[in-house]
Amino acid sequence: MIRLSKLTDYAIVVMSEMARRLDTVHTVAQLADRTGVPAPTVAKLMKALTPAGLMVSHRGAAGGYALSRPAESITIADIVVALDGPIALTACVDGAEEACGVERLCPMRGNWEKINTAIRGALEQVSLADMMAPPVWLPPADAPRPSPHPG
Numbered sequence: 777m778i779r780l781s782k783l784t785d786y787a788i789v790v791m792s793e794m795a796r797r798l799d800t801v802h803t804v805a806q807l808a809d810r811t812g813v814p815a816p817t818v819a820k821l822m823k824a825l826t827p828a829g830l831m832v833s834h835r836g837a838a839g840g841y842a843l844s845r846p847a848e849s850i851t852i853a854d855i856v857v858a859l860d861g862p863i864a865l866t867a868c869v870d871g872a873e874e875a876c877g878v879e880r881l882c883p884m885r886g887n888w889e890k891i892n893t894a895i896r897g898a899l900e901q902v903s904l905a906d907m908m909a910p911p912v913w914l915p916p917a918d919a920p921r922p923s924p925h926p927g
Contacts, residue, residue, distance in 0.1 A: 780856060780860070781859060781860050783817070783820070783821065783824075783859050783860075784855055784856055784859045784860055786811075786813045786817055786818075786821060787821050787825065787855050787858075787859055788852070788855060788904065788907055789811050789813060790807050790811055790813055790818055790821055791825075791830070791843065791847070791850070791855070791904055792847070792904060792907060792908045793807060793810050793811050794807070794841070794842065794843050795843060795846070795847035795904060795905070795908060796908070798842075798843065798846065798847075800842070801834045801838060801839065801840040801841065801842050802840045802841050802842065803839075803840040803841075804818045804819045804822060804840075804841075806840070807841075821859075822841050824858060824859055825855075825858055825859075826841070828854070828857070828858035829844055830843065830844055830850060830854060830855065830858055831843065831844055832844045846905070847903060847904040847905035847908060848903050848904075848905040849903070850903060850904040851899065851900045851901075851902065851903055851904075852899045852900075852902045852903070852904070852907065853896055853899035853900040855904070856899060863892060863895060863896045863899065864892060865888060865891060865892050865895070866888045866892075
């Protein structure tokens with residue numbers, strides 16, 4: 777199963793809250809209170825997202841954090857890469873941290889990159905703003921559809 781880390785999930789929650797109040801500098805305590813994400817986790821997120829260029833840190837008495845750009849221009853891929861590293865499904869994919877022991881002999885080598893590229897592309901097409909939109913619920917495929925001609 778392909779699964780994002782809890783840290784990435786929490787980042788999307790926290791960043792969405794920040795985007796709702798874009799002109800505000802947010803403290804770790806405020807974000808923890810408003811999102812339910814524990815303060816130590818919010819602090820860890822800010823420390824990872826700031827050097828990645830997704831947050832801006834403000835020092836001083838009125839200090840805190842703000843998004844570096846609007847939610848429409850932050851992709852889910854940006855967040856995943858900032859927290860989890862390169863999007864790589866297997867060890868033989870470009871950017872993977874681990875080396876594959878049978879890479880030279882593997883007939884799949886190179887073909888995994890097609891899947892990796894598709895997933896990366898899909899994550900690049902979804903913005904933080906998209907994640908903030910209310911979900912659209914579609915009826916199950918086998919649900920009866922209303923007749924276009926009443927009566």
